[in-house]
Amino acid sequence: MAEIRAGHPAVGMQYEDLRHQSDTALVGMWLFLATEILFFGALLFAYMVYRLWYPAGFVAAVRHANVLIGTINTAILLTSSFTLTAGLLLARVGDMRRLVWACLATMALGLAFIGLKAVEYVEDFHEHLVPGAGFALAETPGAQIFYLFYYSATGIHLVHLAIGIGLVAYIVRRTRRGDFSARYHTPAEVVGLYWSFVDIVWLFLYPLIYLVGRGG
Amino acid sequence: MKALALRWLLLLALLAATLGLAYLPLGPAAMPAALIVAFAMAAMIALTCMRLASAPRLAAIFAISGLCWILVLVTLGGADYVTRTILPVAGAMHPDRDAGS
Amino acid sequence: MSAERLVAEPVNYLTDGWTIRSWLLTHDHKRIGLLYLASITGFFFLGGAAAALIRFNLLTPEGALVSAETYNRLFTMHGIIMVWFFLVPAVPVTLGNFIVPLMIGARDLAFPRLNLFSWYLFMIGGLVALYALFFGGVDTGWTLYTPLSTSYAKGHVVAAVVGIFISGFSSIATGLNFMITIHRLRAPGMTWFRMPLFLWSLYATSVIMVLATPVLAMTLILLSLERLFGIGIFDPALGGDPLLFQHLFWFYSHPAVYIMILPGMGVVSEIVTTFARKKVFGYKFIAWASIAIAVIGFFVWGHHMFVAGQSLYASLVFSILSYLVAVPSAIKVFNWLGTLHKGTIRFDAPMLYALGFIGLFTIGGLTGLFLASLVVDVHVTQTYFIVAHFHYIMVGGMVSAFFGGLHYWWPKITGRIYPEMWGRVAAILIFFGFNLTFFPQFILGYLGMPRRYHSYAPEFQILNILSTAGSTILAAAYLLPLGYLTWSLVWGERAPANPWRATGLEWRTPSPPPTENFAEIPTVTEEAYNYPPPEVAQQHG
Numbered sequence: 001m002a003e004i005r006a007g008h009p010a011v012g013m014q015y016e017d018l019r020h021q022s023d024t025a026l027v028g029m030w031l032f033l034a035t036e037i038l039f040f041g042a043l044l045f046a047y048m049v050y051r052l053w054y055p056a057g058f059v060a061a062v063r064h065a066n067v068l069i070g071t072i073n074t075a076i077l078l079t080s081s082f083t084l085t086a087g088l089l090l091a092r093v094g095d096m097r098r099l100v101w102a103c104l105a106t107m108a109l110g111l112a113f114i115g116l117k118a119v120e121y122v123e124d125f126h127e128h129l130v131p132g133a134g135f136a137l138a139e140t141p142g143a144q145i146f147y148l149f150y151y152s153a154t155g156i157h158l159v160h161l162a163i164g165i166g167l168v169a170y171i172v173r174r175t176r177r178g179d180f181s182a183r184y185h186t187p188a189e190v191v192g193l194y195w196s197f198v199d200i201v202w203l204f205l206y207p208l209i210y211l212v213g214r215g216g
Numbered sequence: 217m218k219a220l221a222l223r224w225l226l227l228l229a230l231l232a233a234t235l236g237l238a239y240l241p242l243g244p245a246a247m248p249a250a251l252i253v254a255f256a257m258a259a260m261i262a263l264t265c266m267r268l269a270s271a272p273r274l275a276a277i278f279a280i281s282g283l284c285w286i287l288v289l290v291t292l293g294g295a296d297y298v299t300r301t302i303l304p305v306a307g308a309m310h311p312d313r314d315a316g317s
Numbered sequence: 318m319s320a321e322r323l324v325a326e327p328v329n330y331l332t333d334g335w336t337i338r339s340w341l342l343t344h345d346h347k348r349i350g351l352l353y354l355a356s357i358t359g360f361f362f363l364g365g366a367a368a369a370l371i372r373f374n375l376l377t378p379e380g381a382l383v384s385a386e387t388y389n390r391l392f393t394m395h396g397i398i399m400v401w402f403f404l405v406p407a408v409p410v411t412l413g414n415f416i417v418p419l420m421i422g423a424r425d426l427a428f429p430r431l432n433l434f435s436w437y438l439f440m441i442g443g444l445v446a447l448y449a450l451f452f453g454g455v456d457t458g459w460t461l462y463t464p465l466s467t468s469y470a471k472g473h474v475v476a477a478v479v480g481i482f483i484s485g486f487s488s489i490a491t492g493l494n495f496m497i498t499i500h501r502l503r504a505p506g507m508t509w510f511r512m513p514l515f516l517w518s519l520y521a522t523s524v525i526m527v528l529a530t531p532v533l534a535m536t537l538i539l540l541s542l543e544r545l546f547g548i549g550i551f552d553p554a555l556g557g558d559p560l561l562f563q564h565l566f567w568f569y570s571h572p573a574v575y576i577m578i579l580p581g582m583g584v585v586s587e588i589v590t591t592f593a594r595k596k597v598f599g600y601k602f603i604a605w606a607s608i609a610i611a612v613i614g615f616f617v618w619g620h621h622m623f624v625a626g627q628s629l630y631a632s633l634v635f636s637i638l639s640y641l642v643a644v645p646s647a648i649k650v651f652n653w654l655g656t657l658h659k660g661t662i663r664f665d666a667p668m669l670y671a672l673g674f675i676g677l678f679t680i681g682g683l684t685g686l687f688l689a690s691l692v693v694d695v696h697v698t699q700t701y702f703i704v705a706h707f708h709y710i711m712v713g714g715m716v717s718a719f720f721g722g723l724h725y726w727w728p729k730i731t732g733r734i735y736p737e738m739w740g741r742v743a744a745i746l747i748f749f750g751f752n753l754t755f756f757p758q759f760i761l762g763y764l765g766m767p768r769r770y771h772s773y774a775p776e777f778q779i780l781n782i783l784s785t786a787g788s789t790i791l792a793a794a795y796l797l798p799l800g801y802l803t804w805s806l807v808w809g810e811r812a813p814a815n816p817w818r819a820t821g822l823e824w825r826t827p828s829p830p831p832t833e834n835f836a837e838i839p840t841v842t843e844e845a846y847n848y849p850p851p852e853v854a855q856q857h858g
Binding site: 032 | 418423424425426427428429489493496497500501502527528529530531532534535536538539542546547548549550555556557558561565568833
C-alpha cells in the first residue's frame with residue numbers, strides 16, 4: 001500500500017494530494033458548523049417564542065443581567081478570534097513559533113472569558129437569579145423561562161468554548177512537535193474555524209441576554 | 217496584519233454601537249436592530265477570520281443552507297405562534313400571562 | 318481451480334489482520350460497516366422481541382400477557398430501539414458505509430477516524446438507552462411528549478434521552494462523512510449525473526441527518542432540564558408550551574421518517590435496474606425526487622399536530638405541503654414501474670424484496686395522503702390506522718429494502734453466495750406475514766381502535782388475532798436470513814466479482830474487496846445502469 005500514499009505523509013490514501021485533503025477537511029468543518037447553526041438555532045427559536053409570550057418578564061430579566069461583564073466578555077471573545085487568525089496568517093508564511101504564541105494568547109483570552117463568566121454566575125446566585133425556590137423574579141411571569149435560557153445557552157456555549165481551548169492546546173502541542181509547516185497545518189485552520197464560530201454564537205447570545213429591552 | 221487589526225477595531229466599534237443602541241427607546245424595533253448588528257458582526261468574522269470568500273465554494277453553500285434551514289423552523293413554527301388562539305390553562309401557575317398573538 | 322485460487326488469493330479486507338484490535342480500531346469503512354451490521358442486528362431483534370410481546374398481549378381484549386404499565390414500557394422500548402437504533406442507522410451505516418466509497422470509486426470515506434468514532438458513539442448511546450429501557454423502563458412512547466415525559470412519567474426518561482442524544486451525534490457524523498465524501502472523493506469521470514441512484518438517495522438522507530438531528534439534540538437537552546429541575550419550558554402548568562416541544566421534536570422526527578425511507582428507495586433503484594437488466598427509467602427524475610423529498614420533508618412536520626392545538630391556519634399550510642411531498646415519492650414509484658416495463662426480469666431474492674418494497678411502500682404512502690388531509694386525520698388520529706400506515710412504510714418498506722440490499726451486496730461484502738432458494742422463501746414469507754400483521758390494523762384503526770392501550774373493546778378481537786398470527790410468520794421470516802446468511806459465511810459458494818452481472822464500480826473490484834478497494838482508481842466514462850454491461854464476459858476473481 002505504500003505506493004498509494006504519495007506525497008506528504010499526512011495524506012490519507014483516499015486523497016489525491018495534500019490540497020485535496022486540506023480543502024476537504026475545511027469543508028467538513030463548515031458542514032459541522034452548519035449543524036451547529038441548527039443546534040443553537042433551535043434554542044434561539046424557543047427563546048423568541050417565549051419572548052413573544054412573556055414580553056414583560058423577559059425585559060425585567062434582561063435588566064437584571066450584568067451588562068458590564070457581558071460586554072467585556074464579548075470584547076474578549078472578539079479579540080481571541082483575531083489573535084488566532086493572526087497566528088494562522090503567520091503559519092501560512094511558516095512562522096510556527098509565533099503561531100504557538102498566538103494560540104497561547106487565544107487560550108488565555110478564552111480562559112479569561114470563562115473566569116468572568118464564573119464571577120457572573122456567582123453574582124447571579126447571590127442575587128437569587130436562579131430558577132426554583134426563592135427565585136428573585138418569581139412574581140414576573142416568564143422571568144424563570146428567561147433564566148432557564150440564560151443558563152442553558154451560556155452553559156452550552158461554555159462547553160463549546162472549553163472544547164475550543166482544548167483543541168487550541170492540541171494545536172500548540174502538535175506545532176511544538178514540529179508536525180506543521182507553512183504547507184501543512186490544516187488542523188490549525190480547522191480549529192480556527194471552530195473557534196470563530198463559537199465567537200459568532202456569542203455575538204447572538206449577547207444582545208438577547210444583556211441588551212434588548214433595556215431602552216424601553 | 218494591519219488590515220486584520222483594522223477589522224478588529226471595526227468590530228469593537230460595532231460592539232459599542234449595539235451596546236449604545238440598547239439604551240435608545242426603540243420599542244419593538246430594538247430586537248431587529250440588535251439582530252442586524254449581530255448579523256453584520258457575524259458576517260465580518262466569517263469573512264475575515266474564517267475566510268469564507270476564499271474557502272471552497274462548498275463552504276459557503278453549507279453555511280447558507282444552515283441559515284436557510286433554521287429559517288424554515290422559524291417561519292413555519294412561527295406561523296403557528298402568530299396565528300394560534302391561546303386558551304387559558306386550568307391550574308396554570310401564570311394564568312395571567314400576557315399571551316401575545 | 319479452487320486449490321489454485323487458494324494459493325493465489327490476494328489479501329482482502331477481511332483477511333487483512335485477524336486480531337480483535339484490528340477490528341475495533343479499524344479505519345476501514347468496510348470493517349466499520351460490518352461492526353455496525355452486527356450492532357444493528359442485535360438492536361433489531363431486541364426491538365422485534367418487544368413487538369412480539371406487544372402482539373401476544375393483544376390476543377385477548379383484556380390483555381393476555383402483561384400489565385398496562387409493562388405494556389407501556391414495551392411499546393416505548395420497541396419504538397425507541399427500532400427508530401433510533403435500527404431504522405435511522407440501518408441502511409446508511411451498514412450498506413452505505415460499505416458501498417459508498419466503492420460506488421464512487423474512492424479508497425475510503427473522507428474522514429475514516431470520524432467514521433469509527435461514530436460507531437463508538439452509536440454503541441455508547443445504544444447501551445445507555447438499553448440500560449434505561451431494561452432497568453427501570455420508560456413509559457412515554459418513543460415520542461417522549463411533554464409534560465408526560467417531564468412531569469408525570471416514571472422511570473429513566475433522562476437516561477433514555479441521553480442515549481438518544483449521544484447516538485444522534487453518531488448520525489450527524491455519518492451524514493457529514495457521506496456528504497463530504499460524495500462531494501469530494503468521486504473518481505475521475507464520476508459526475509453527479511453518472512452516480513448510481515443509491516448515492517443520490519444517501520446524499521439526500523445525509524442532508525436530513527445533518528440538518529435535522531441537531532434540533533432534536535437541543536430539544537432533548539431542554540426536555541432533560543425541565544425534568545431534572547422542574548422549570549417550565551414545555552409544561553403548561555409551569556408556564557411553558559407543550560406544542561413547542563412538538564414543533565421541535567417533529568422538525569427532526571418527520572424528516573427522520575425520510576431518513577428511514579430514502580436509503581431504501583436507493584437500494585430499490587439499484588436492484589430494480591439490475592434485475593430488469595434495463596437502464597433505469599427517468600434517471601434524473603429519481604435523482605431529483607430524492608433531493609425534493611429531503612427538502613420538502615422539512616416543511617410538513619405540523620401534520621403530526623393537527624389535533625394537538627396548533628393554529629388552524631398553520632394546520633392548513635402543513636396539510637397542503639404534506640400533499641406536495643407525495644409527488645416526488647410517486648415519481649419514484651412510477652419510474653421503477655417504467656424500468657420494469659419490457660425489462661428482462663429475473664426474480665432473485667433481492668428483486669423479490671424490492672418488489673415487496675414497491676407494493677408495501679405504495680400502500681403506506683397512499684394512506685399517508687389520507688392522514689395529510691385535515692378532516693380524515695381528525696377521525697383516525699391516535700388509532701391503529703396510523704400504526705398500520707407508518708409500519709407499511711418503515712417495516713414493509715424500509716426493512717424489506719434493507720434485506721433486499723443485504724442480499725444484493727452480500728456476495729460483495731462476504732465473498733460468499735447466499736442460498737438463493739432460502740432467500741426467496743424468506744422474501745415471500747416476509748411479504749405475506751407483513752400484510753397479515755398490518756392490514757387488519759388499517760381496518761381496526763378505521764373502526765376506532767386506539768393505539769397504545771394494552772386492552773381493547775371485545776369486537777376487535779378477531780382482527781387482532783389475525784394480526785398476531787401474521788406477526789409470528791413475520792418473526793419466523795426475519796429469523797430465516799439470520800440463519801442462512803450466517804450459514805453461507807462458512808459453507809456458501811465463493812462469489813465472483815460480479816455475480817449479478819451488474820454495472821457500478823463496486824462490482825469491478827474482487828469480492829470481498831481489498832483494503833484499499835481498488836488496485837487502481839477506475840475512470841468512469843459512461844452513465845450509470847448502461848445495461849447490459851459491456852464487459853459481462855470478463856469476470857474477475
